Amino acid sequence: MELLADEYTSVYGYRKLTKMLRREHRLVINKKKVYRLCKAMNVLRSQRQVKVKHPKRLANNRLLTGSNQLWETDIKYGTPS
Template sequence: MLKIIGLPRSIYYYQKNYKVKEKQVSEGRPAPGYSSTKDGKKIADEQIIEWLLEEIKGDAYACKYRKLTKHIRRHYDLIINKKKIYRLCKELDILRPNERKRSLIQDA
């Protein structure tokens, strides 16, 4: 039958058995709610949020999260990742908008 139509077997059977699977998105591991100092003491996220708000107090624009991460690490001896600071800043809505790089070549 397939020879008469001129259709290869592989295409016919592939189309016949093809099913679409639904993707399940995992949210990942939940955030623990604390970070630790170099001494091993646990510091709650609420305290870290207070420190972040203290840092940006008085600034017209919020600081960048990487600079905030370095400041928190140095001044409070905290072991914290920049991604966690980003998440906390995003919750507080204190992130700066992304700045686009300007191209050196101007369109004529």
């Protein structure tokens, strides 16, 4: 496992490493076990950050000093029956 970790962990995560171990080395191993082994050997990569696709644009150019100064509606379109 250490030899595989040196070669592939810079490219693969634990899920792809599990599939590679199953296919190429014919091991019956679970992804959870591979995760625990990678964690014990300290070869896990950090998770990527989730990018916000649609940031909220609520009152960016307004100064709200009290209640009832900004109203927001949500419109839902439906087909008439």
